[in-house]
Amino acid sequence: MDVAAIKRSFEGSGLRCTPQRYAVMAFLMDCNRHPTAADIFEAVNRVDPRSSRATTYNNLRDLVEAGLVREVAVEGRAARFDAKGMRHHHFICDRCGNVEDVEWYDVPRPRSRALGKRVLRECELIFRGLCTKCAGRTLSR
Amino acid sequence: MDVAAIKRSFEGSGLRCTPQRYAVMAFLMDCNRHPTAADIFEAVNRVDPRSSRATTYNNLRDLVEAGLVREVAVEGRAARFDAKGMRHHHFICDRCGNVEDVEWYDVPRPRSRALGKRVLRECELIFRGLCTKCAGRTLSR
DNA sequence: TGTTACATTAGATATATTCCAAATAGTTCA
């Protein structure tokens, strides 16, 4: 995990590198799951309590706005976050709500006529179904 | 708006056709926006108050489970719903959170190796950026 | 016609997130 790289990415976005903000980013970067804000809050404070709930949310908002972190909304559950490292798509489990990465591949864009005057920032592909764990559990009933 | 068609689709899913459930479905079907649960609750009760908040949520859940209605989660805002009529993709505005339909086109599925043992139910393509209204507003500053 | 499963209700409760106003820390530059 590259301390300097995180600092640089913060500076590039006009964000100060505070201990709290750094902790959120560092946790997201070496976390291969897709934690909720509550997970992140807990993880950051596990070693030495030093970030409030509001700050965790503030920093997540800042990082999402800066384009360093992605937020994934899940129906009826808390939002999930991940550091935007390698590009990837998402798989969301119908049953347990877990979010998993799916290998990236290019998605054809819509015809420009279909978008009209809208300004397109990004395309996101979401797969839905049962994750490996839940699929196994369903079969065994 | 076809009363019999709605009744049939309910029966096909083992759902009773109650006045409250029917009202939710009918509203969604002739509504070209993507209302929130609160919008739906209000609309159903506008003429003659006759559905509680809990019932509205219950019915939305049932209809989503039956595959008749789609739920779209939006970051930091209430979920949106739409009747599954013609297939379409979704455009979500970064600024105002509105959800709009985008003309359907086929999306290539991931390689089966990338999915492993997961069971794929559907692929969903989400576009993000600024809607026509918000794009205009941004330029005029 | 009585039993059972399905639905509805109002209000309480749970969960997730944002707001607020005061305190703190970092930056700038005279």
Next chain:
DNA sequence: TGAACTATTTGGAATATATCTAATGTAACA
């Protein structure tokens, strides 16, 4: 350096969204 400015953090209150509960009502059908 240090005054002035700006960004950040903080705990707790407030809000928004969604679900649960327990009582009651309604339809289906054996």
